[in-house]
Structure formats: structure tokens, C-alpha cells
Amino acid sequence: MTAVPEQKKAPEATTPERLPAAGRRGGGPPWMSAGMPAEKSMNFGPSARRLLGRLRPHRVTLSGIIALAVTSVGFSVIGPKILGHATDIIFAGVIGRQLPPGTTVDQAVSGMRAAGNDNLADMVARMDVVPGVGIDFDALGRTLLFALGLYVAASLLMWWQGWLLNGVVQATVLRLRAEVEEKLNRLPLPYFDRQPRGELLSRVTNDIDNISQTLSQTLSQLLTSLLTVVGVLAMMFWISPLLALVALVAVPLSVIVTQQIAKRSQQKFIAQWTHTGELNGQIEEAFTGHELVKVFGRSPEVEATFHAKNEELFRASFGAQFISGIIMPAMMFVGNLSYVAIAVVGGLRVASGAMSLGDVQAFIQYSRQFTQPLTQVASMANLLQSGVASAERVFAVLDADEQSPDPATPARVVEPHGRVEFENISFRYDPQTPLIDDLSLVAEPGHTVAIVGPTGAGKTTLVNLVMRFYELDSGRITLDGVDITTLRRDDLRGRIGMVLQDTWLFGGTIRDNIAYGRPDATEEEILAAARATFVDRFVRSLPDGYDTVIDEEASNISAGEKQLITIARAFLAEPSLLILDEATSSVDTRTEVLLQRAMAALRSDRTSFVIAHRLSTIRDAHLILMMENGRIVEQGTHRQLLAARGAYHRLYQAQFAAAVVDDEATPAAAAPAPARG
Template sequence: MSAPTRAPGRPAAPAGSPGANRPEGFATAGRRLLGLLRPERPLLVAVLVLAVVSVLLSVLGPRYLGKATDLVVAGGVGGGGVDFGAVGTVLLVALGVYLGSWLFGVAQARLINGAVQRTASRLRRDAEEKLAKLPVSHFDRQSRGEVLSRVTNDIDNVGQSLQQTFSQVITSVLTILGVLAVMFFISPLLAVFALVSIPISALVTILIGKRAQPQFAAQWKSTGELNGHVEEMYTGHATIKAFGRGREAAEIFRQRNEALTKASFRAQFLSGVIQPSMMFLSNLNYLLVAVVGALRVSAGALTIGDVQAFVQYSRQFSQPLTQVASMANLVQSGLASAERVFALLDAPEQDPSPDLAPKTGRPRGRVEFEHVAFRYDPDKPLIEDLSLVAEPGATVAIVGPTGAGKSTLVNLLMRFYEITGGRITLDGEDTSAMSRERLRAATGMVLQDTWLFGGTIAENIAYGKQNATREEVVAAAKAAHVDHFARSLPDGYDTVIDDEGTGVSAGEKQLITIARAFLADPAILILDEATSSVDTRTEALIQRAMATLRTGRTAFVIAHRLSTIRDADVILVMERGAIVEQGTHDELVAKGGAYARLHRAQFTGPAEVD
């Protein structure tokens, strides 16, 4: 079966629109993003413990190096000679401390990697489940490439940002606290001088970060728009070439690519300024500590080993501040993507459709529209007070000019859109009281725009029925005249085709979708220009097969070619969302009204314009 195309008259929102909900602020997105890690809490506790041990060991390292320095200095100044055994022992302890810190750090990285990847996997699963719950109108307002960009690029970016920043932030914060504690233990005065850089660093990071945030949001919005354009240009490549619009498409690409380049440059430049700013402040802090430390040594308040250790701690203290600041671009980029993903997850879903009165058994197929009204835009009525009855086994043909509401009528029957007035019944039961699943399970649908997925021909046909046997697939293929051309292919029914149907013609793709509807064995058939892509001979074969298939089933046939519906039990002529005529082919031709004008336009001359 095929998915419904954008319905006529439905307004499209600009690419990149998040739907009904406005994107959230970075702070809210950040909190929600951290909330996604809640299932990993036991693992995160283990990560925190490993991080504490790793940082503790790394903080102890400079103390042992300072002791080794004091042993060397004491041995040289005292004249007793350097005790290299003691120095070696201290250095071996320092080596063991640093090695242990590295091992615990590796274990921490391994655990956090698994936690983040599982979180990204859950986010992709949530997005996939959300797409299944969104109404058709949501996809009418956004390009396919924009939606794909949120589910792929944005979620990947969120995962990468968490992966690269989460562990580093934990380690950096713990390092700052641990180093600061040891610095105060060695020399409270020098520690106070070292602390001067913190408020300055925080102020610089906040000021630059605020300017970079909107640029990251613009970057990922531009990415979605560019992906949407590329996807459209790829799927419509032949049409673009045929109409000589290659330069125009290339110019649109150039403009969107340039917009993305500018937004990316601004975002990366502004966030990139943070790291050199932090390095500058770190160097000033290093200079200040060195000068004050030298003065304290000359005054006899500190040993050279203490100052050496303190200088190392000063570097250790400044480094995580610089690292956290330099990660601002990753954090902001990830939060910008998280906003877009959460906007998708928060988009209004179609109303729940519980089965208020579930019934068993095969439906008879009596369909009735009772004073149905519908409009896409509240201020622009499309269908007003439409009534019709399709008896079980009847073939109802629907004709009319483009935009008359023919496909909309079918979309309402399938509940792709909800009516705004009246009701539609199936065997006397209001379809609004039926679950969408039960309603659609009773319906087979073949649209003008074919839809195939990447797989074999047999798998595409079997899509119409769960657990279909090979014999059932072949029987449906024979009924839809797929069997002959399928067997002529190198791998027969096991020939693999992609989602664009590469390797088979447009008519053959349509035959495969018709075979899919045969296999579904529905009570109601909907054929929306189902034979428009096949040649005259194949059309005749399909018409004979359809006559057999329609036996005992209700069929709605939307057609522009009137030759395909001459034998319909009733023909409805629609104009501007209303049924203006109905009857058999002969009755309507004899009547000399709208249908007769359509008939003359196709078989005797050009269309008449009222």
C-alpha cells in the first residue's frame, strides 16, 4: 500500500518549522537532555566513583614530584649527597599514581560511552515512535529532508556532544575541587591568587556563550533546510533536468549552503574565541603564581618543592577551566540540536483512536457519508454537506477537475484527516468510534504515487499481509500481472529493488502495489488513479483483474481517464468539494452536464471552460 501524498489546499510551513510548539530554551533543553540519562543512573554512579579515584590519583602526582625535588635539593645543599634510592622510590610511587589515574580514567570513559550510546538509541526510538503517532497534516507542513535531518543529524549531534563533554565535565569539576583543596593545603596565599582567574573566566565564557547560542540554533536550522532541498533535488532529478531548472536548483543550493556556512562560521568563531581567552587568563595566573611563589621561597615560607608542586597544580587548575570553556561550542551545538529533536517529540499527536465497539469478522463494506464537512483552513471550506452511500460490492467512481476534493474524500474515509462535520459509517458503525488500525485493516489502497521499500519484489508484495506465504504472494502477483515480468528478471521474485524502484518501470511499480492490495484481501478497495502509469494493454488486463477482485467488495475509484470507469455502478462528479452529479456512465452522458463535458473533452475535443 502507498502512503498518502500532500492533500490539495493544505498550506505548507517553511522548512525548518518545528510544528505547533516553539523551540525550547537552551536551559530547558539541557535539563531534558540530562533527564534522558536517568535510566543510566547506576552506571553514572560508577562513573562518578571512577572519576573521583582517577582525579584523586592525578592530584597526588605533583605532591610526590615535589617531594622528589625536595630530596634532590636537600641532598645537594646539605652536602650529604642525593639519596637516589629514596628519590627513585618516590618517583616510582608517582609513576604508579599516574598509571592508576590513567586506568581509572579509561574505565570511566568506557562506561560513559555505553551510557551515552544507549541514551542516543532510546532517543532515536522515541523519535521513530513519535513519527508513527503524528498526523498526516504534520508532514504536509515540513519537507521530508527537514524531518529526516532531525531524526538523523540532530540526534547524532546530541549523542556526540554528550559523548565528548559529559565525562570531561565531570573530570574537570572534580579536578578543580581536588587541586584547589591541595593548593590551600600547601599555601592559602597562593591559592587565593589562583582563584582570581575563576570569576573572570566565568564572565568571559558567559558573555561569549550568549552571543554564540543563537548562531548554533541558526546553524542547525540551516542544516535542516539544506537537507530538505538536497533530498527534493535528488528525488526530482529527472524533472529538474527535463525542465532545464538545473541552474535554478543550483542557485537555491548555493544560497542555503552559504547561509549554513555563515551560521556555522559565526557559531564556531564565537565559541572558538573562548579557548584562547582562557589560555591568556591561564598564563597570567601562572605568571602571578610564579612571582608570588618565588617571593615566598626567598622569605623561607615555602620550599622549592612546594613551589614546584604549586606551579604544577596551577596548571592543573587552569587546564580544566580552559577545557570546560573550550567545550562551549560542543555543548551549545548539542543543545541546539536537542531543541529541534524535542520540538519534534512535543509536536501534537493525532487524537487517540480507541476501539469503542470492536467487532470481529469481515466487514460487509457498506460505506455512507452523512452530511460530511471538511476544511484544511478554518476560513476556507472545501467540502460542505456531502452525502453518499456505497453498497457492499458496489464500484463507486469519483471524477472531477483537479482540486475538486476527490483524494480528500478518500483521505477522510481512511481517517488520514478528521472530518469537521457530519459522520462516515462502515456497516452502520461510525468510523470515528473505530480504531484507525481496524478501519485501515479493512481497506486496501493503491495510489497514483507508488511507494516501494528497499527489498525484494516478493517482500514488497507481502507487505500487504503479515506472514504471507510464497504461494499467496505468487497468486496475488499473477492476479495483478506481475508474475510475467517478475520471472523475467535475473533473480525472479527475489530481485532486489530500492525505495525508488530502480530496475523496474513506473508501470511495473504500480503493478507491484496493486498486487500488494490483492494480497491484503480487503473489504474496501481505494484506487486513486491506480492505472495512470500503465500502458493501454496493461490497463485492460488490470481492469479485468479488478473486476474479479471487486466481487463482493466495495470499491472507490478515483480516475481522470473516463474509459477506466465506464462499468462503475455509480459515478460521482465532484466540483469544489461537492457532488454535482451522480449516476451511471450512460445516464450522465445523456444528461449533458458536467460529466458529459469531461467526456467530450477526452474523446472529442478540448475541455470546455465555464
Template structure:
């Protein structure tokens, strides 16, 4: 899709999956400025996990105290444990004897509830301190993530202002908005939910594995037997879900672009009765988003039940073998209880890791789209030693300038033109001739491919863009107003101007007469669409803004093309006042607005085919004369 005289528009976002782990590393690198807080967070997590891992083993001692007391009461009083065990063996109860021999029992003595209470208090303290450390880790991590996203949002905002106009010409606005809003929010949520839980889960797995090996290497081997299967299954599923997450967020951007475009042009859509086509396009893109989202969530959602199934198999095996080990006296009941608790806890973090990978896939897909903006080519940098014109007269010289939006489609070739200080240069020609492109080159929205544009004798590429644009004022065909008062919209041209200067600019541009009729005058609040004032009044406000900026070079791009005749006369008077003592470029299709120009430049296919005064060009009977006659003496039949 292309625009007349402009660069090609992007047809839509791509959804090619990219490398997962490099993107994860780049996201983690964003946390580098919070090293100290991350170190404290990690230390808190380690402390919390260690305490939570010790607690079941300590609780197992309480179970052993209770079980030892219960068994001790069943043994004859007055015997030693060895005598009691020997008696059991003599009676043929070898299994019970083996179990009693491994226990800390005193025949005839029941449960020591004081010792049990002390162990329970220690366990409670471990859980409380562990919870406090976990809370501290979560609090600090929230500071880190929110601060990181804020800085990343600042980086994106700053990057947006460094991107060349070419980037915006090829990126749908809805897609760009989706990246800087939806994708940043999704990345923030993913980081908040995954970093803490993922780190906690990994540390928990390590701590629990150490405790299980300490209690029983055999049971530990059984417990971890399913881990490789879980890792393999997670890897396979995650690999299959990644392309769908990329497609999900690309489809989100495409849908947002279509919605933004339809809402912006709602009046036009309604006027031409294209609601059904818009709805059909929306349904199509919404269906693509549904398909990609459903597939991504379904495939990644298989991870958690798969790990839970493997964990349940593990639990059964540990319970059976543990019971046999207690019966044989190899382990105490408290140790088996602690181990079973560890095995269940061991499965839980593995399950969480699986679910976190789901969120990570979505977050990384969004991060890649954000990094695309940050990695985009910026506009050409300033010269190391920028120059500034000694005089501020407004002399503009095009010297053999060539430019093209697309490599294989020339637009402007070998163009030379001089706009002298204080002169009005009118640029006319058919659509696509390169008129607006010429203005874009003056403003350095694009840089020339070859040739030089000089401003008061200085190559514009050797000036800073700020310096160049401070000397230039623009009034465009589409008047842009922001949400705020009429006064604020005019004062936007020079924030340092006094109120009297703002009002003077309003009088010179014929804004003052209609503002006085409004109930709130200059304090009338406009929305970003300029609601409350007519199209012509919006245009007059933009002219007042340009007045206040006091530019040396003035560019008027079709400023009267969409207003009625009476308002056009007001705008022409305002522009005449604005052009006084300034070098001005006027792009116009209505040739009645440029008859008084000092020089009229006629462009066709990127070339200047004629230039001169109105009378000179009419007398030449060339391209300008044909344009003029087509407007004022009837249409020329197409050959």
C-alpha cells in the same frame, strides 16, 4: 506554499534560539535509566581526579628530598641544622638561613636516593591507578551514551509512526531526515565528548582548588583571581554563539531538504533545464549554512584563547610570588613546584570547560530539534473502548461530513454519501475538488471536523486505526516499491501468505506473465525506485500486493494515469478482478475507466454536485457531462 486540495507545506525551518539550560536538563534526564552506571562512572571519575590531584604534591616531596640533599651537602659536616642556621645568620646570610631553617636538611648529608625512589614509585602508582579509573569511567560512559542515543532513536522512530499525516504534509522530508540522522549523530558526539570531560574538568577544578588552599591560601587566592573573569567572558561569548548554532542546524535541515527534493526530481529538473535554478538555490542555502556555521564556530572559538590568556597571566603571578615565598622560607621548593603544577592544571580544565561549552551549544541546538519531533502533537488516540463491526461487508456511510486542512479555508462541507457493499464508487471532478481528501478521511489519515463516517455501522473514530486499515487496501497513482525482490514486494500485502497465495495474487493481477520473462523471475531484485521494471509493471505489482491483502474496502487513486494504453487495459483487468465482491472507491481523471461504476460521484469545491450511473449523469447534462465531453468530444472553451 500550498498543494491543490491539500494542506500548506512548510516554507522552511525556523531558527529561533530557545532556552539553553532547560534543554540541557532534558538531555541529562535521558540518562535516568542508567543511574547505577552513572553513579559508578562518577565514582571512578572522583577517584581518578583525587589521585591525579594528590600526585603532584607527592612528587613535590621527591623534589624536596633532592633539594634538601643538595643544600645539606653544602653545609659543614658534623653540625646540627640549628648550628648551621646560626652560623649563616652570623655571616650575614639571613635569606639563606631562613630558607634552610624551613628545610629538612642534615648538614654534610647528600640526597637520599632510596627515599626519592620510593616517592617516585608511589607517584607512578597514583598515576597508573588514576588512569585505570579514568579508563573505566570512559568505558562506562560510552555504554551510557550509546544506550541513551539508541533509546532516543527508538523513541523518535516510534514517534514518527504516531504522528498524523498532517505533520508530514507540513514538514519537508529532507528536514525531517536531517533531524533523525544528522541531529541525532551530532547529539551523540556532543554527549560523548562533553559529559566525561565536563564532569572531569569540574571535579579537577574542585580538587586542585582544595590542594592549592592546603599548600598556600595566598597563592590559591592569586590563582583563582582570574576565574570570575573567565566565567563572565565565557557566559558572554556563549550567549552570543547560541543563536548561530541554532541557525546552523536549521540551515543544515533546509539544505538537506532542498538536496533531497532536487535529487528525487532529478529527471524533471533536467527535462525542464532548471539545473541553474537548483544550483542557485543550493548556493544560497549553502551560503546561509556557511555564514551561520562560521559565526557559531568563530564566536564560540574565542572562549578557549580567552581563558588561556587569563591562565598565562595567572601563571606568571604564581611563579613570581611563589619564588619569593621560597626565598623567605615560607614554602619549600617542592611545595611551590607542586603549586605551579596545580595552577597550570587548574587552567587546563577551565580551558576544557570553555571548549566543551562550544560543543554543548551545538549539541543542545540539535537536541532541541529532536525534542521538537518528540513534542509534536500525535494523531488522536484510540477510544478507551474501541469497537469493531460485527459484519465485514464494506458498507461505508458519510453522514454530514465537513473537513478543512486550514482553519479559514473550508474544503469539504456537509457531505453525505453511501457506498454499498460490493459496489464500485467512482469519484471524479476537477483538481482540488476534494477527491483524494475523501479517501484520506476514509483511511483516517485525517479526522473529520464534524459529521460521521461509518464502516459497517460503526463510527470509524471508535475503531482502532489498525482495525480500520486492515479492512482497506490502497493502490495509489505513485506506485511505491521497496528495495527487495518482486516476490517480497508482493508478499508485503500479507507476510503470513504462502508462496502459492503470492503467486495466485500475481496471476490475478497479470504480474505473472511479465515476471516469467525476467532472468531471475520473482527473485529479481528491485531498488526503492523500482528500477528494472516499467511504470506499468510497478503498478501491477502494487495491485498484486493489494490482491494478497484481501481487503474488504478497496481504494484506487488514479492507478492508471501514468501508463500506456495497453498497460492500462491490463491494469483495468487486474482492478476488475480485484474489485470483485469488494466495496471500491476509484478516483480517476480518465472517465473511460469509471463508465462501469455502480455510482459515479461528481465533486466540485468539496461538495457532491451530482451522483448516479454513467448513463444517468450524461442524460442529466450537468457537471459530469461537461467533464465527459471535454475529454471525448473536444475541449470546452473557457468563458
């Protein structure tokens, strides 16, 4: 839209009773947000499935990744069996050299039995030995080279699989970030009123980064670990069903240990990321209002709140990491018990001739390969819990209620003149708290409508309703006879220029900030807008002129200069409807007078809504609305309202308690001011 995008301030009628403390967006003291409630989290299972479901668009690539993983794990699983065969070749050579040359294996075995060495005879009978012949190095070399080739191929395939999977994960996170950004643009303004900015930023940045880290570090390892468990289990049963059953005893024990520990760590991780978001929100608020904190001497309270939140985060993080960290040593202990049992039983079976030494060696390797992936999966429990906790927080943003969609067949303003009519409108932030009820008024084309009244009267709310930042409870607002709800929001806001008291500038040059109102503007048009709003006067004194870069906080120019730039932005946009919310509050008196003249020229062909607290700035308005408690209690010109000696007169006298010499004022306006209070 061509409307000047200023930082939205909370509605004037929004009081602590209407919004929770957590909903104050940078407007209240930073220590007020310390007690923000934690959001209710979803279950681990549904959240994890939803997170994995986001990989669905990459089905083809994922199929290739699984095929590569299966092949790689297959090669790795065959490796120990091949190395066991190499061990058998070496052992057979050692034993064969000790047997009498020229005899057969049967003769050697018979001699051993005759000598009473039955166990040795059973072992030799199962071996492929040649009496009197040592190690067959040719066969050993071929076997070792084959094993080496398998391991090299497995490593290359694993690297390829990891490269592809990393691409899938990063593409998924890229899409997630884009969806969150698009979602934020579709959320209504009340959502942001209820969300501290630091908390929302933490979800969009920290939590998404944590999801990326979790998927990158766990998906490949989980896939490989599960395939390894299946492949190793098959090989173990093939080599020795008895030893396989011994190894499997450790599985239920490992599962029970992991479940019990993970159950206790999940809530800790949810609390960790919740406290992280709250701490970010508190820090962001404290540093945004750093000057005010210092002025009111509230640094001790801010520091106390920070230390309390920091301590909560420390306890949650320490608990989460400590509890999940117990999983690894517990799994290693269970794995070592299994290893000892396999070594004892395997040694007895080799001695009895039921298994070869190479098979036992391979089985011990398989037992390590079997427990290692289980240990890895268990050690990833903390990452998984942390990642899913972050996913829950991001999904909460994606699941938030959106603003009502634009009409499928939007209306259009055929002849824009800027006539705005409020027809019996009613609006409440809280259904139980009245604000604006049955309000009607008409702003004619080219007229300036000034809205005045005490804080909380509903002045800013009124213009926010024109912008459709909030939806009406009843009634309607029309622009040139067209109901604004039948227009596309972009079309509506593209006809409106808005300058708020809270200026918003982005990091960039002064030229870029002025051109933000109309990106296709020429250099001459930008300079013309700057000269009309007296921006040119101070920019010429800067070393880099219009190429001066404004930093992130716009701290290298004064508050008044920032406001002049935002007004120049509105001039350049050339809207048909202009909204000025205390647009000259930060400029000096002389510049304000000049700006009043410039804005009078700007308003000459368009309807203007001017929210003002300084009544001297709106004397020439065609219509002044005096609002109290969401109602228009008086309306008329400056002279008429002063003559009525009502609410506007009291407000005017409160601002000018001393005698005012005013050529335009009526005798009533110069009357002694009533006592304050």
C-alpha cells in the same frame, strides 16, 4: 495494517493558500521551499537540563561513574604533592652535601646567620637536611614509585569510567532514536504536510548524531574537569592560601570571557543547524524531482537557491566556529597571566623560607591543573551549544501534537461486508477555507464507487477521511454501521487496501514487495496474485525472476511495472474495502484493459472507491460521484450522467473531443463536443 502502504501524496484540495510553501512535501518545485522560516528555539538552560534528564534511567551506573571519577581525580590531585615531596628530597640532598659533615642543622643555620645569609638560613631551617649527606635515593625511589602507582591507577579508573559512560550515552541515544521513530508513527498526516522531508530527515539523523557526539565528548570531560577544579582548589588552599587567592583571581575573569563569547555563539549554532536542515530539504527535493527540473529548464534557479542556502550555512557555521574558537586562546592567555603571578610570588616565598621548593613546584602544577579544566570546559562550549541546538530541534518533534488516541474500549465490526456511509460530513484543511460541507453518501457492499472531478475537488481527501488520515470537523463515517472513530486505526486500516498513483516500493526483492501486503502469505498465494495482476508476465523475463532486487529508487523497473507490483500487493492483502487512486495511470492501454478485468474480479466481493481522471476506466462503476469544490454535484451511473448532460457530461466530452464510437453510449454521449473553455 494490511492496507497497501503507498507514499502519501498531498491532498488534492491542498492549495498554496491552505498550506505554507514549507509544507509542500516533494510535490512542488524545489525552489519553492527556499524561504522556509527558522523555528523558534528554546533557551539553552532548559534544553540542556532536559537533555541531561534523559540519563535518569541509568542512575545506578551514573553513581558508579561518579565514584570512579572521584577516585581517579583524587589520585591525580595527590600526584603533584607527592612529586613535590620528591623535589624536596633532591633539593635537601643537594643542600645537605654542601653543609659541613658532623654538624647539626641548627649549627649550620646559626653559621649562615652569622655570615649574614638570613634568607638562606630561613630556607635551610625549613628543610629536612642532614649536613654532609647527599640525596637519599631509596626515599626518592619509593616516592617516585608511589606517584607512578597513583597515576597508573588514576588512568585505569578513568578508562573504566569512560567505558561505562559511553555505554550510558549510546543507550540514551538509542532510546531517543526509538522515541522519535515511535513519535513519527503517532503524528497525524497534517504534520508531515507542513514539514519538508529533508528537514525532518535532518532532525532524525543529523541532529541525533550530533547529540550523541556532544554527549560522548563532553560529559566525561565535564565531570572530570569539575571534580579536578574542586580537588585542586582544596590542595592549593592546603599548601598556600595566599597563592590560592592569586590563582583564583583568574576565575571570574575566565567566566566573564567565556560568557560573553558563548552568548554570541549560541545563536550562530542554532542558525547553523537550522540552515543545515533547510539545505537538506532543498537538496532532497531537487534530486527527487531532478528530471522535472531538467525538463522545465529550472536548473539555474535550483543552483541559485542551493548556493544561497549554502552561503547562509557557511556564514552561520563560520561565525559559530570562529566565535566559539576564540574561547580557547582567551582562556590560555588568562591562565598564563595566573601562572606568571604564581611563579613570582612563590619564588619570593621560597626565598624567604615561607614555603619549600617542592610545595611551590606542586602549586605551579596545581595552577596548571586548575586552569586546564576551565580551559577544557570553555573549549567545549561550541560542542555544547551545537548539541543543545540539535536537542531543541529533536525535542520540537517529540513535543509535536499527536493524533487523537484510539478508544480505550474499541468497537469491532462483527460481520464485515464493506458498507461505507458518509453522514453529513464536513472537513476543512484551513478553518477559513471551505472544502467539504455536509456531504452524505452510501457505498453498498460489493459496489464500485467512482469519484471524478477536477483537481482540487476533494477526491483524494474523501478517501483519506475514510482511512482516518485526517479527522472530520463534523458528521461521521461508518463502516458496516460502526463509527470509524470508535475503531482502532490499525483495525480500520487492516480492512482497507489502498493503491495510489504515486507508487511506493522499498529496497528488496519483487517477491518481498508483493508480500508486504500480507507477510504470512505462501509462495503459491504470492504467485497467484502476481499472475492475476500480470506481474508474472514481465517478472519471468527478468534474469533473477521474483528474486530481482529493486534498488532504492526502483529505477531498474519501469513506472508501469512498479504500479503492477503495488496492485499485486493489494490483491494479496485481500481487503474488504479497496481504494484505487489512479491505480492504472502508468500502465499501457492493453495492460490497462487486462487489469480492468482483473480488478473487476478483485472488486466483486468488496466495496471499492476508485478515483479516476480517465473516465473510460470507470464506465462499469455502480455509482459515479461528480465532485466540484468539495461537494457532490452529480451522482449516478455512466449512462445516467451522460444523459443528464451536466458536469460529468462536460468532463467526458472534454476528454473525448472527437467523435467516440461507443456501443454503450447514448445519443447524447455522441453529440458534438462543446467548444473548450
